[in-house]
Amino acid sequence: MDDLLAARATMGFSLGFHIIFAAVGMTMPFFMSAAHYYFLKKKDEEFLELTKMWMKGVAILFAVGAVSGTVLSFELGLLWPGFMKHAGAIIGMPFSWEGTAFFLEAVAIGLFLYGWKRMKPWVHWGTGLLVGISGFASGIFVVAANGWMNAPSGFDWVNGQAVNIDPVAAMFNKAWFHQTLHMQLAALQAVGFAVGGIHAFLYLRGKAQSLHLKAMKIALSFGAVAAIAQPFVGHFAAQRVAVLQPAKLAAMEGHFKTEKGASLYIGGIPDVETQTMKWGIPLPGLLSFLAFDDFNAEVKGLDQFPRELWPPVVITHISFQVMVALGTAMAALGVLFLILLRKDRWPAWFLKLLVLFIPMGFVALEAGWIVTEVGRQPWIIYGIMKTRDAVTPVPGMKYHFYLFLFVYLALSFITVWLLRRQILAAQRKFEG
Amino acid sequence: MVEVLLFFIGASLLLYVLLGGADYGAGILEMLPAGEHRHAQKKVINEAMGPVWEANHMWLILVVVILFMGFPLVFTTLMTSLHTPMVALLLGIVVRGCAFTFRHYDAIQEPHSQKVYTVLFAASSLWTAFWLGVIAASLNRGAVDLTALNFYDAYVAPWWGLYPTAMGVFVICIFAFLASVYLVGETVSAELRKLFLRRAYFFNIAVMVSGGLVFAASAFENRYLFTAFFRNPLTVSMMAMATLLFVLLWFFIRKSRTLLTRAVAAGQVALILAGWYLLHAPNALITQQGPISFYDAAAPEATLQQLVVALVVGSVFIFPSLFYLLKVFKSDSAQKF
Numbered sequence: 001m002d003d004l005l006a007a008r009a010t011m012g013f014s015l016g017f018h019i020i021f022a023a024v025g026m027t028m029p030f031f032m033s034a035a036h037y038y039f040l041k042k043k044d045e046e047f048l049e050l051t052k053m054w055m056k057g058v059a060i061l062f063a064v065g066a067v068s069g070t071v072l073s074f075e076l077g078l079l080w081p082g083f084m085k086h087a088g089a090i091i092g093m094p095f096s097w098e099g100t101a102f103f104l105e106a107v108a109i110g111l112f113l114y115g116w117k118r119m120k121p122w123v124h125w126g127t128g129l130l131v132g133i134s135g136f137a138s139g140i141f142v143v144a145a146n147g148w149m150n151a152p153s154g155f156d157w158v159n160g161q162a163v164n165i166d167p168v169a170a171m172f173n174k175a176w177f178h179q180t181l182h183m184q185l186a187a188l189q190a191v192g193f194a195v196g197g198i199h200a201f202l203y204l205r206g207k208a209q210s211l212h213l214k215a216m217k218i219a220l221s222f223g224a225v226a227a228i229a230q231p232f233v234g235h236f237a238a239q240r241v242a243v244l245q246p247a248k249l250a251a252m253e254g255h256f257k258t259e260k261g262a263s264l265y266i267g268g269i270p271d272v273e274t275q276t277m278k279w280g281i282p283l284p285g286l287l288s289f290l291a292f293d294d295f296n297a298e299v300k301g302l303d304q305f306p307r308e309l310w311p312p313v314v315i316t317h318i319s320f321q322v323m324v325a326l327g328t329a330m331a332a333l334g335v336l337f338l339i340l341l342r343k344d345r346w347p348a349w350f351l352k353l354l355v356l357f358i359p360m361g362f363v364a365l366e367a368g369w370i371v372t373e374v375g376r377q378p379w380i381i382y383g384i385m386k387t388r389d390a391v392t393p394v395p396g397m398k399y400h401f402y403l404f405l406f407v408y409l410a411l412s413f414i415t416v417w418l419l420r421r422q423i424l425a426a427q428r429k430f431e432g
Numbered sequence: 433m434v435e436v437l438l439f440f441i442g443a444s445l446l447l448y449v450l451l452g453g454a455d456y457g458a459g460i461l462e463m464l465p466a467g468e469h470r471h472a473q474k475k476v477i478n479e480a481m482g483p484v485w486e487a488n489h490m491w492l493i494l495v496v497v498i499l500f501m502g503f504p505l506v507f508t509t510l511m512t513s514l515h516t517p518m519v520a521l522l523l524g525i526v527v528r529g530c531a532f533t534f535r536h537y538d539a540i541q542e543p544h545s546q547k548v549y550t551v552l553f554a555a556s557s558l559w560t561a562f563w564l565g566v567i568a569a570s571l572n573r574g575a576v577d578l579t580a581l582n583f584y585d586a587y588v589a590p591w592w593g594l595y596p597t598a599m600g601v602f603v604i605c606i607f608a609f610l611a612s613v614y615l616v617g618e619t620v621s622a623e624l625r626k627l628f629l630r631r632a633y634f635f636n637i638a639v640m641v642s643g644g645l646v647f648a649a650s651a652f653e654n655r656y657l658f659t660a661f662f663r664n665p666l667t668v669s670m671m672a673m674a675t676l677l678f679v680l681l682w683f684f685i686r687k688s689r690t691l692l693t694r695a696v697a698a699g700q701v702a703l704i705l706a707g708w709y710l711l712h713a714p715n716a717l718i719t720q721q722g723p724i725s726f727y728d729a730a731a732p733e734a735t736l737q738q739l740v741v742a743l744v745v746g747s748v749f750i751f752p753s754l755f756y757l758l759k760v761f762k763s764d765s766a767q768k769f
Contacts, residue, residue, distance in 0.1 A: 056537050063533035066486055067526045073496050074522050077511030084500055085508045089731030092501020093738045099490075099497040100746030106486035107753045111760060114483040118760050165731070167738040394515045394587055403519070407526060414530070418538060425539035 004388050006397035007079040010404055012373070016366055017408045018072055021065030023187035023365060025105075026139045027222065028058050029132030030188075031195060034218050036125050046211045053426055054195075054215075058131075059113055060418055064411060066106070071404075078400075083380050083390035086162050090155050091148045093167040098141035105134035139187065140180045147175035150372070151244045152381050174244055178237040179372075185226045185233055186368060190361030192223020193330060197358035200351040202423065208430040216354070217341065223361070224334035231331050234324070235290065242291040245382060246300040247309060248375035251316040253287055254280065255301045262287040262299040267321060270313045275303070311377045319370040326364040333357060433736035434726055437502050438714065440743050441495055446705055448491035450610065450698050453603075455485050457611025459528065459557025460604060461631060462550055469627050472619075474550065478536055480618045483761045485532065487754060489525075502739050505729040506716040510567075513576045513590045517566045524560030527552055558604060565603030569596035569646075572711055573654060574718040595657070598649035602642040606701060609635035613681075613697040617690035629685065636678060643704075660711055670707035674700045 001009075032054040039047035073095075077084050108130040115124050148154075154170030155162040196219040203212040242249045249255070254270035254277045255262060264287040268280020285295040292299070302310055333353065340350060380387040391397075458477045466473050500507040511518055535549035570576065570591040580586035612631035619625060651658040661667055677700045684693040715723035730736060 056539065059537050060533060063486070063529050066489065067529040070489070070493060070525055071522050073493060073500075074511065074518055077500060077507050078515060078518055081508035081512050084511075085504050088500040088504030088507060089502075089735040092497070092504075092731070092735065093742065095497050096501055096739050096742035096746075099494055100742060100749065102493065103487065103490040103746065103750050104753060106490050107750070107757050110483035110485075110487055110757055115760055165734055167735050392512060392515070394512060395583060400519060403523070407523065411526070411530060414534070418534060422539040 001398045001401065003395060003397040004391050006401040007391050008387065010397070010401045011075060011079055013405065013408060014068065014072055014075055015369065015373070017412065018065065018068040019365065019369060020362055021061050021068060022139060022142075023362075024058070024061040024191050025065040026132065026135035026184075027187045027191040028054060028061070028195065029128060029135060031192075031219050031222060032058060033125065033129045033132060035215070036128055038214075040121055040125060046214060050211055050215050050218075053422070055113065055128075056422055057419060059109070060415065060422075062109055062131075064415055066102075068408075068411075069102070078394075079392055079397075080380065080390045081392050083385065086385070087148075087381065090152075090162055090165050090167060090170045091145050093171045094141040094145040098138045098145075101134045101137040101141065105131055105138065108134060136184065139184060143180045143183045144171055144173070144176040146372070147177075147179040148173045149380065150179070150248075150376055150382050151175035152384055157384050175240065178233070178240045182230075182233050182237045182368070185230050186361070186365050188222050188226035189230055189327075189330060190223075190365045192219050192221075192226060193333075193354070193357050193361040194359065196220035196223055197354045197356075198423070200354040201358070202427070203346075204348065204351055204355070205427075207427060211430075213346065220334075220337050220354075221341070223330075224337040227327070227330040227334035227361075228338075230327055234327060239291060239293075242299070245376070247302065247305045248311060248316070248371075249291065250300060250302045250304075251311045251313045251375050252320040252371055254313060254317040255287060255299060257303050258298065258301040260288065260298045261285045261296050262291075262301075264290060268317075270317050272310075272313050309378060311375045316371055316375040319367040319374070323364045323367040323371065326360050326367070330357065330361060330364070433733065433740055434714075434730050436740050437498060437730075437736060437743075438726060440740075441498055442706075442709065444491045444494045444498070446702055448488070448495065449606075449701055449705060451484070451488040452491060453561075453607040453701070454610040454614050455481050455488055456528075456557045456561045457607035457609065458615065459532070459554050460561065460608045461611055461615070462554040463558060464631070466627065469624060472621060472624055473627065476615060476619045476624060480615065481532070482536060484757065485529075487757060489529065498739065498743070502731050502736055503716060503726060503729045504731060506724060506726070509576070509578070509717060509719075509724065510571075513578075513587065514567055514570055515587055517563050517570070517591050521560060521563040521567065524556045524563060528556035528560055531556060557607075561604045561607045562600035565600035566591050566596040568603065568708070569599035569650075571716070572657060572708075572718050573650075574656060574720065575654075576717060576719040578719050578721050594649040594653050595646070598642065598645040602639070602646045605635055605638040605642045606704070609639050610697055610701060613685075614694055616685070617694065632685070636681075640675070640678075657711070664710060667707045667710050670703045670710070674703040674707070677703075 032051055035047050035054060036051040038044065039051055108127045111119070111127040112124065112131055115127060119127070148170050151174040152170075153173040154166040154168070156164045196216045199212040199215040199219065203209050203216065238249065238252075241252070253262075254265055254268060256270070256275040256277075261284060263282035263284045265277050265280030265282055268277045270276075271278050288297040288299050289295045291297065302313065336350065340346060376382055378386050378388070380390045458481055462474065462477065496507075499510075531549045531552035535546060535553060538545060538549070573590070573593070573595055575593070576590040577585050580589075609632065612628050612635055616625050616628045616632065619628070647658065647661070650661075677696055681693060681696045681700070684696060712718055712723065714727060715725045716729060717724045731739075
């Protein structure tokens with residue numbers, strides 16, 4: 001494994017790992033606050049039980065998110081000093097705000113976790129909500145920074161140096177809005193479906209059904225609304241990509257030849273050698289329409305770009321299809337959920353479907369990030385700096401890779417094991 | 433602007449050492465045999481650290497963010513030349529934060545898994561503190577070689593040696609000393625107070641001995657540092673004051689003045705940290721090719737301005753909420769003032 005590949009792989013799984021915990025940390029406090037709110041309003045002990053169950057989950061996942069986020073802030077320099085040397089001054093601003101928001105989140109979570117008997121109930125409730133708000137804000141700042149890598153702005157690039165730096169313009173780059181909107185909804189959606197699905201599973205097991213039903217309703221209300229909004233936001237995001245990064249869009253769609261009235265492919269595997277799409281179902285004109293609201297619009301294909309500037313087409317395309325397919329299914333499930341919620345009837349087949357969808361929101365989330373990151377290659381700063389020019393000169397990066405791979409695999413295993421123990425302990429309590 | 437940022441870096445580092453450092457120290461204390469008090473000690477540490485450790489950890493993140501936004505050259509040079517100690521530090525941070533949280537929030541509390549968490553928490557506290565010291569020493573050691581052509585000179589020599597090792601041990605002792613002094617005020621049990629006082633005595637001596645070792649090691653391997661130290665009257669007087677304050681510290685401990693004791697211990701550590709920084713101010717890093725000063729490495733003015741705005745606005749939110757956090761959780765111990 002060469003150093004560049006090892007560094008990319010390390011960054012890839014560090015981000016892929018962190019994003020799960022970050023998504024939980026910035027959305028689950030809202031579910032928790034909703035349950036806590038109902039407890040304070042209705043004095044129904046089940047809501048208190050639920051708040052505390054979720055709180056323990058948040059505590060564990062937040063801690064893993066905090067330390068894996070620390071790893072990332074160091075890795076920016078450990079793996080990509082060539083990038084940070086220039087980018088730090090340009091795009092540090094959202095990180096400095098993220099630091100502030102994250103700091104507030106850390107204070108708020110300390111207050112909420114340990115403050116049950118030490119604060120007035122509604123003040124205590126407010127600290128829980130603050131965990132969510134500041135977490136959500138951190139997420140927006142970090143994704144805005146990523147947006148800059150896709151649509152760099154706020155500087156002039158002269159002879160390999162950034163001049164006329166404007167950090168505000170860099171933060172509000174052309175990709176920040178659609179990316180943050182898309183990601184924040186994705187987090188709500190992924191966590192809503194995962195938590196809702198776990199409670200659907202526990203409901204089906206037959207114990208403490210009324211509690212699990214309450215839990216499922218809260219979590220999925222967030223998840224369903226986000227899932228229904230997501231296809232529209234996703235469409236908007238794709239239209240922005242079509243303008244900002246046509247090569248990425250072409251890779252996402254497996255679109256090799258520039259043409260008017262371009263077809264959209266459902267499924268299929270792009271064959272890079274013959275520059276054709278295999279086994280896909282073409283829908284003529286639809287890609288042009290989706291990208292530019294016009295069935296006859298010209299969509300740039302990969303043929304517009306020199307071969308060495310192509311992103312890995314197969315990975316980008318398949319990840320994109322996975323994301324879209326799961327997103328569509330979740331939007332449908334979301335509509336179904338809202339209908340069933342009005343009737344308050346919960347047929348077993350629907351609950352079983354929810355169980356099946358426990359991991360799907362996260363799969364879609366990861367797939368989406370693969371599209372964003374792999375689809376930007378070979379660039380680290382789109383159109384400005386190649387990833388290979390940013391990598392650290394330190395040799396032997398594969399050992400770094402193995403080390404962190406081992407640590408993160410172990411942590412994933414332990415986290416799942418711990419969450420399982422939480423659920424087991426809760427179940428045991430309901431039995432006895 | 434650079435001065436304002438230097439103030440924020442200094443303040444964040446100080447708070448990280450005083451607050452986060454004590455959390456490391458608590459973990460280090462759990463390595464020592466405590467016999468029948470083991471369980472009670474764990475409980476006190478859990479209660480003292482639980483609500484605050486995430487916030488205390490944030491000071492380090494803040495330093496990292498200020499460095500990479502305001503002084504990118506310092507950040508990237510550190511992350512390249514000191515790659516290995518940084519990775520070691522990160523590893524420790526990950527294991528430590530997880531082990532501490534998991535120990536508390538594992539839904540099924542059983543002796544075996546609790547022991548594993550405790551061992552991991554304690555060992556990683558010691559480990560991380562050590563590497564913090566190594567990194568601190570490497571900043572002013574002058575062994576970073578920006579033009580090195582072989583692996584050893586470029587990535588090992590900057591941090592490998594007696595002086596960084598001694599500094600690592602020194603930082604371990606300082607953190608354990610701070611934790612012992614703070615923890616005395618966190619419990620009402622006379623037995624436990626005695627235990628923490630014994631620890632405070634022990635680490636008081638350990639701080640002095642290892643501090644001497646740091647000087648001996650730096651003199652042994654790097655004359656520049658040693659002479660620079662004695663040439664700077666401010667640094668010398670700070671170290672002298674830090675040492676003399678031990679008399680006051682033990683006076684307050686005898687009188688059971690919890691807050692004053694903590695304030696003196698914190699003051700001593702602040703003096704040591706300030707003295708260490710003054711040795712090479714306003715340089716961030718000494719390399720074989722000369723020093724890299726914060727002024728040379730600073731980002732353009734527009735960036736620095738935005739960074740200061742974020743820090744000032746952030747402070748307006750963070751400090752009141754931090755005070756509130758301390759008020760909610762630490763007011764019991766303050767009553768013994």
